[in-house]
Amino acid sequence: MDVIRTRKSTRNYKDKEVEEEKINLILEAARLAPSWANKQCWNYVVVSDKEKIQKLAAGIINSWMKNTTLVIVACADPKKSGSKNGMDYYLVDVAISMEHLVLAATNLGLGTCWIGGFDETKVKKILNIPEKIKVVAMTPIGYPSDEGIRNKLARKVIRADTRKALEDMVHFNK
Ligand SMILES: Cc1cc2nc3c(=O)[nH]c(=O)nc-3n(C[C@H](O)[C@H](O)[C@H](O)COP(=O)(O)O)c2cc1C
Numbered sequence: 490m491d492v493i494r495t496r497k498s499t500r501n502y503k504d505k506e507v508e509e510e511k512i513n514l515i516l517e518a519a520r521l522a523p524s525w526a527n528k529q530c531w532n533y534v535v536v537s538d539k540e541k542i543q544k545l546a547a548g549i550i551n552s553w554m555k556n557t558t559l560v561i562v563a564c565a566d567p568k569k570s571g572s573k574n575g576m577d578y579y580l581v582d583v584a585i586s587m588e589h590l591v592l593a594a595t596n597l598g599l600g601t602c603w604i605g606g607f608d609e610t611k612v613k614k615i616l617n618i619p620e621k622i623k624v625v626a627m628t629p630i631g632y633p634s635d636e637g638i639r640n641k642l643a644r645k646v647i648r649a650d651t652r653k654a655l656e657d658m659v660h661f662n663k
Contacts, residue, residue, distance in 0.1 A: 492592050492595050492596045493592065495595050496591065496592060496595040496601070497600075497649070498601070498602040498603065498643060498649060499600025499601060499602055499629075499631075499633045499640075500553050500602055500640055500643065501553070501633065501634040501635065501640065502556060502557045502558070502600060502629060502631035502632060502633065502634050503631065503632040503633070503634045504556070504558065505558070505631070505632045506537075506558050506559070507558065507559050507599060507630055507631055507632070511594075511597050511599065512535065512559070512630075514593060514597065515561075515590050515593045515594050515597070515599075515630065516533060516535070516561075516590070517593075518589040518590055518592070518593030519531070519533060519563075519586045519587065519589050519590040519593075520586075521589065522582070522585045522586035522589045523585060524570065524582040524585070524586070525570045525571040525578040525579075525581070525582055526571065528569045528570055528571070528582070529569070529582075530565045530566050530567070530568075530569035530570040530579050530582050530583070531563060531564065531565050531582060531583050531586050532563075532564045532565065532566070532622065533561055533562065533563055533564070533590075534561070534562040534564065534616050534618070535559070535561055536559070536560040536561070536562060536616065537558065537559050539558075541615055541616065542554070542555065542557060542558075542559075542560050543555050544611075544615045545560055545562075545607070545612060545615060545627070547611075548606075548607075548608070550606040551604055551606050551607070554602075554604070554629050557629035557630075557631050558631055559629065559630045559631055560627055560628070560629050560630070561590065561627065561628055561630055562612065562616060562624060562626075562627040563583050563586070563587045563590075563624075563625045563626045563627065563628075564583075564618060564622045564623060564624050564625060565579040565580075565582065565583045565622065565623050565625055566579070566621060566622055566623075567579040567621075567623055568621070570582050579623065579625070580625060583625040583626065584625070584626075587603070587625070587626055587628070590628075591603070591628060594630050598632070599630050599631060599632065599633075600629075600630070600631055600632065600633035601628040601629065601630055602628055602629060603626055603628055604626060604627045604628060604629075605626060607624070607627065609623070609624045612624050612627070
């Protein structure tokens with residue numbers, strides 16, 4: 490619960506590289522996630538190339554990401570997962586694995602921020618990702634810096650610190 494309560498989307502990072510040992514631990518957490526028929530449809534691209542990070546951050550929504558030293562991009566081969574009730578489970582599989590990764594990073598004192606606001610075609614081009622692979626999410630990983638305007642904005646506009654009450658989300662027996 491400490492790790493879960495500590496995790497917050499971090500949008501300001503120190504210019505300090507993440508140690509390889511920590512990166513390996515974080516990726517190991519992602520590797521151990523459960524998945525549809527244990528098919529493990531995920532693939533991760535670890536991006537430390539500054540130029541590529543700059544390109545990934547191009548655009549209005551997530552331009553704050555350009556100053557980070559590490560970005561991890563979560564991808565999937567949808568054919569390796571399943572489909573039921575009109576739901577493509579590769580999204581579920583990758584989301585579980587990615588959240589393992591995020592919580593492991595938090596546990597190591599590192600900041601992350603789920604990023605869904607990207608142009609998949611551009612990301613695929615920048616990272617040379619094959620056509621059949623889907624880009625599901627990405628996150629910067631790094632040492633959190635002092636709070637900046639983006640975090641204040643997140644608090645005010647997205648109301649990031651709020652959550653629904655339990656009674657608004659839990660239903661018993663019906
Ligand atoms: C699927 C997904 C996509 C998201 N995409 C973005 C994004 O593109 N940019 C961003 O700054 N935050 C993004 N977020 C972060 C959310 O805004 C954030 O998790 C939410 O406001 C709750 O705040 P917290 O993570 O600090 O608890 C995304 C989160 C999720 C789960």
